[in-house]
Amino acid sequence: MIKxxxxxxxxxxxxxxxxxxxxxxxxxxLNPGRQIxxxxxxxxxxxxxxxxxxxxxxxxxxMSDDLSFMGYGPEQGYxxxxxxxxQNDYKNQGADISPDEIFISDGAKCDAGNIQEIxxxxxxxxxxxxxxxxxxDSNVMAGRTGDYYNGRYKxxxxxxxxxxxxxxxxxxxxxxxxxxxxxxxxxTGATISKKELKKWVDYARENKSLILYDAAYEAxxxxxxxxxxxxxxxxxxxxxxxxxxxxxxxxxxGTRCAFTVVPKECKAYDLHGNAHDLHSIWNRRHCTKFNGVxxxxxxxxxxxxxNLGKKQVKELTDYYLxxxxxxxxxxxxxxxxxxxxxxxxxxxxxxxRDSWDFFDMLLEKAGVVCTPGAGFGRCGEGFIRxxxxxxxxxxxxxxxxxxxxx
Ligand code: PLP
Numbered sequence: 001m002i003k004x005x006x007x008x009x010x011x012x013x014x015x016x017x018x019x020x021x022x023x024x025x026x027x028x029x030l031n032p033g034r035q036i037x038x039x040x041x042x043x044x045x046x047x048x049x050x051x052x053x054x055x056x057x058x059x060x061x062x063m064s065d066d067l068s069f070m071g072y073g074p075e076q077g078y079x080x081x082x083x084x085x086x087q088n089d090y091k092n093q094g095a096d097i098s099p100d101e102i103f104i105s106d107g108a109k110c111d112a113g114n115i116q117e118i119x120x121x122x123x124x125x126x127x128x129x130x131x132x133x134x135x136x137d138s139n140v141m142a143g144r145t146g147d148y149y150n151g152r153y154k155x156x157x158x159x160x161x162x163x164x165x166x167x168x169x170x171x172x173x174x175x176x177x178x179x180x181x182x183x184x185x186x187x188t189g190a191t192i193s194k195k196e197l198k199k200w201v202d203y204a205r206e207n208k209s210l211i212l213y214d215a216a217y218e219a220x221x222x223x224x225x226x227x228x229x230x231x232x233x234x235x236x237x238x239x240x241x242x243x244x245x246x247x248x249x250x251x252x253x254g255t256r257c258a259f260t261v262v263p264k265e266c267k268a269y270d271l272h273g274n275a276h277d278l279h280s281i282w283n284r285r286h287c288t289k290f291n292g293v294x295x296x297x298x299x300x301x302x303x304x305x306x307n308l309g310k311k312q313v314k315e316l317t318d319y320y321l322x323x324x325x326x327x328x329x330x331x332x333x334x335x336x337x338x339x340x341x342x343x344x345x346x347x348x349x350x351x352x353r354d355s356w357d358f359f360d361m362l363l364e365k366a367g368v369v370c371t372p373g374a375g376f377g378r379c380g381e382g383f384i385r386x387x388x389x390x391x392x393x394x395x396x397x398x399x400x401x402x403x404x405x406x
Contacts, residue, residue, distance in 0.1 A: 007142065015120075017041050020040055020359075020375075021373070023359075023360075023363065024040075037368050037395075038369045038390065038396070039368060039388075040371045040385075042186065043253050044390060045389055046319065049315075049316060051312050052298070055300050062295075063280045063296065073294075073295055075287045076103050076292075076344075077105075077189075077293065078102065080301045082099035082102045082104065083342075084304075086101075088170065089228075091190065093154060093228060093229060094232065095229050101279065103286055104301075105293065106293050107257075107258045108216045108258040111243050112135060112180075112243050113134045113135075113138040114280035115287075116144070120279050121142070123144060124174075124176045124178070127156055128158070128180065129159065129160050129378030129379040130373060132379040133213065133317070133376065136377075139156070151378035151380060151381075158377070159172060159378075161379060166190065166258060167348070171200070175207060176207075177207070179204065179210070179211045179215070180211075180236065182216070183214075183215045183217075183335065184220055184340070185346075186345070187371065188340055189345075190339055190345065191221065191223070192226070192229050194226075194232065198233050200232070200235045200242070201234070201240065202235070205235055205239050208269065212243070213229075214254070216243060216244065218244040218318055219249035219250075219313065222342070231261070237266070238263070238266060239261040241266060242260070244261070245258035250273060250304045252300075255297055257295060262279045262283070263277055268281075288339075293294045302320070307385055322392060324388035327346075327347045330402070332400075336349050336351065336404070346385055347385070347386045348385055351384055353382065355374040355381055355382060355383055361405070366401035368402055371385040
């Protein structure tokens with residue numbers, strides 16, 4: 001008899017966004033003429049930058065000629081892209097990350113979900129609440145948690161991000177070994193200062209723990225005082241793995257390209273306390289289970305770092321930040337407290353009511369889709385998330401409709 005992985009049965013019935021999609025499609029069926037404005041799921045709406053498209057086309061043409069055709073590439077990514085990432089995203093920002101510490105992949109979601117495989121099953125995990133669900137669900141699937149009870153999985157240390165602590169969780173009281181952090185944060189839009197981030201790095205160094213730092217939204221940081229990478233913090237190379245993505249940076253959500261940085265100094269320990277190099281273990285895993293991102297996509301991603309690419313990416317992210325500023329301003333004018341929206345495409349709004357009720361109300365009365373905060377964890381109850389990923393015109397329209405609805 002074939003047996004199921006019972007840990008999957010602990011998962012909550014459906015992934016947040018599929019629930020939303022079901023509600024939206026039911027509403028659309030009942031109201032066929034109504035234009036729905038989606039400020040829910042964090043998917044970009046604007047085309048790839050021209051610089052990327054040009055490089056993409058050129059690389060596709062190369063595939064049409066035997067002489068320039070590319071077959072299987074290096075699993076870790078082509079040198080040209082790893083070099084460009086190392087130089088532009090790290091060395092130029094004062095973080096000493098070498099090209100061979102960068103693993104190109106088809107998504108930060110896959111990497112953030114897969115990375116837990118290389119750690120022991122009894123690893124003590126700390127996850128923020130609210131949270132991007134992938135960190136939590138991937139650990140549930142692996143069997144690192146107990147059952148779900150009262151909005152939480154047993155065995156996880158939840159780091160609460162609340163209005164009271166400015167959405168910056170405090171260090172855990174109990175000892176934890178693997179810590180998931182994400183800044184600028186999805187869903188709260190909160191950012192972290194170097195001083196605050198250093199506390200986490202120091203904690204990890206003192207406790208021989210590891211931080212998984214998701215910087216998928218770093219391209220939205222405009223405040224030069226805020227760290228774009230955890231490696232801007234002294235000592236972080238020994239205790240942190242960083243995830244980045246071209247998805248929100250350059251509109252690659254459908255094109256797929258991202259990378260994970262595993263510094264050579266990062267260690268984890270065996271049962272006898274011997275240190276092992278995470279870089280070679282992740283490399284082993286990556287080479288076994290992943291066959292690389294396609295050549296044209298990597299060439300398109302490389303173009304992000306050309307002079308033209310940098311300018312166009314800045315324009316793209318500025319566009320969404322302008323949307324975010326409008327949402328934040330209108331929501332504040334309506335008397336709501338909110339976080340995010342300054343160095344982040346997300347605005348986290350305290351609705352002071354059940355967050356699914358708020359979702360239903362905005363859908364039914366304003367035809368606007370948000371994401372209910374409760375879907376990101378218990379601390380998200382009472383909140384909704386609005387995303388800036390839409391056209392400016394649609395954001396204006398949505399804010400007008402919300403004003404009328406309220
Ligand atoms: N990390 C965070 C925090 C995200 O919000 C998302 C997407 O919404 C991702 C990672 C996924 O990125 P990718 O498109 O590279 O898989």
